[in-house]
Structure formats: C-alpha cells, structure tokens
Amino acid sequence: MRLIRIESVPPGDAPFHIREAWVGLVLPLAERIVDQPVISASRSVLANKHGFWLSVKRFLKRELEEQPTPVYAIDVLAAIDVLQRADPTAAQWWKANTPHLFHEGHLFAFSASCCIEISDIP
Secondary structure, three states: OOEEEEOOOOOOOOOHHHHHOOOOOEEEOOOOOOOOOEEEEOOOOOOOOOOHHHHHHHHHHHHHHOOEEEEEEEEHHHHHHHHHHHOHHHHHHHHHHOHHHOOOOOEEEEEHHHEEEEOOOO
16 A cells, blocks of 8 residues: 655645644555556635635636646545544544545545655554
C-alpha cells in the first residue's frame, strides 16, 4: 500500500482550520490510480454549496483553480476515516458540508506540494 503524509496545510476552499487538521496525517493512495501523483485541475469541494459570496470567491479564483497541478488521489471515505480518529470536529465539517462526496469512488486530490510519499507508517 502506498501512503502519503500531509506536511503542510493543503490548498482549497474549506476553512483554514479544517484544512489544517490534515497536517501530519498519513493517508493511503487510491489504489485504482497506479501512477501518482497525477496532473489534474483542481475543483471546488463546495461545488454544491450556493451563495453570492461563494460565487464571487469561485469566480475570482477560477484562473488559479483551473491550472493543472500534480496531485495525489485519496479515496474520500478512507481519508475521512483517518481524519475522524485525529480530529472528529474536522471530519464532521466535511460530512456536513460536502455530503455529495461521501459515496464509493469519490476522491480527494491533495496537492503534491503539501505532502510526501512515505514507505510505511512511522
């Protein structure tokens, strides 16, 4: 099993303290994607949330978000399971704000700039 450790706060549109909860966690790479990291354009995890200010924020960040970048793909359910043990409040935020992600096969994309591949759990 290939693993990554989150070394710094990942970019994204979740609140900073929620993204910060990932730092230090060891996550298993999605096994169905063999060659990782992959190059991918990021997408909002809050895509199903609506609101004027969120729309403005997305519009202003669109150019940045659409730039392809190396990412590691992690199964959402596996990632949240690890997060739940480390920070139940952060895990609950994801469950409450991104219920559309909690289905088999959905992936989180962690920027390769914020994590390192490790050979085993320390």
